[in-house]
Amino acid sequence: MNISTLQPLGWNHFFLQQTDTQTFEKLQSNELLIFRISAIHRSVIKGLGSNWPEGEVELLCPECFQPVSDFFCVGDWVITERTNEHFRILKVLEAKNQLERLSNHKRQLMAANLDYLFIVTSANSDFNIKRLERYLAMAYECQIEPVIVLNKIDLTDDVDGFLDQIRSLSVHNLAGVSVLKPDSLSSLSHFLIPTATIAMVGSSGVGKSSLVNALFTHAQKKQSDIQSVSEIREDDDKGKHTTTSRQLIINEQGVLFIDTPGIRELKLLNAQEGIEQTFDDIIRLAKECKFTNCTHQTEPSCQVLQALESGILPLYHWQNYQKLLKEDAYNARSAQGAYAQKQHQKTFSKKVFREQMKHRENKGNNK
């Protein structure tokens, strides 16, 4: 396997350095193969590998990686071994970042290894700065570079007014677009670069689907042709057949896009650092308060209270900060244990991988 053929799928040095010499040799002799997870639907896992233009391959997932959503998600890289005509997952490479959510009090992985998170909003009455702050906190927490996409600029005469409000969040990446004005989409070209992986979040109705279609439809069509050849069917709970669809798509320019169910409407989870980064103006003010344990309610010489009084600190911003902290604390309590579980699983999967490799070597030596 020539590892460089994985580059169009987003492979880079970060992942390469996770393969030791022995693994690397086995990859070169095709004993082991690397795939990027492109779809997960219940027990069906699909991946794109070095022959990716030819379509997806179904990957076998051993018991030790069940339930799948605890261990990996679309966008992750996995090392597999060939068993007859199949590829069995041996190891999940450490992701550079992961988007996750709480589902039934459990942490569930949504997408991994993203370069940009498009936070979509619209230039009309749906525009809500607090919602943007929430999404920004999430992006920072997950260490994914946020890009605020102001859609529907055709509906306003004051695009700059909207953009100025966004800039007040100290955001560097922003673009005003309209799906109805295709030329305007070029303002996103700085982020739509080949091999970059992008996901999109935003509230209902801001135009996410329209943007996905405008930026990625052509590729989707092309890929569905491929998919019809290797379509995988599975029984759902009601005994009906369901078809898995690719959740990692690549457009004609080679930009990768991840769209898994539920990803577009994500909640905060364990995002204290992300919240602090989003509200760093408040954090800086609070450091100047007279008392180090100031609650910013009644204390004398409280810088937060003074800034609120003078209007330097907008009330909505302060209230949103408190609300997000509360919400995050609540979610973190609901997910208690999930993080300890994550660490345990990582250690476990590494151990399984080492043992499997050892076992095979012993077998080889005994021949």
Ligand SMILES: Nc1nc2c(ncn2[C@@H]2O[C@H](COP(=O)(O)OP(=O)(O)OP(=O)(O)O)[C@@H](O)[C@H]2O)c(=O)[nH]1
């Ligand atoms: N005027 C205008 N309308 C747009 C634009 N983009 C999308 N719309 C319209 O806005 C409505 C919502 O668009 P969607 O793409 O379905 O929005 P969404 O964010 O995917 O919504 P959910 O699927 O509910 O999450 C549709 O009627 C679109 O035609 C735009 O740039 N300008």
Ligand SMILES: [Zn+2]
């Ligand atoms: Zn204070």
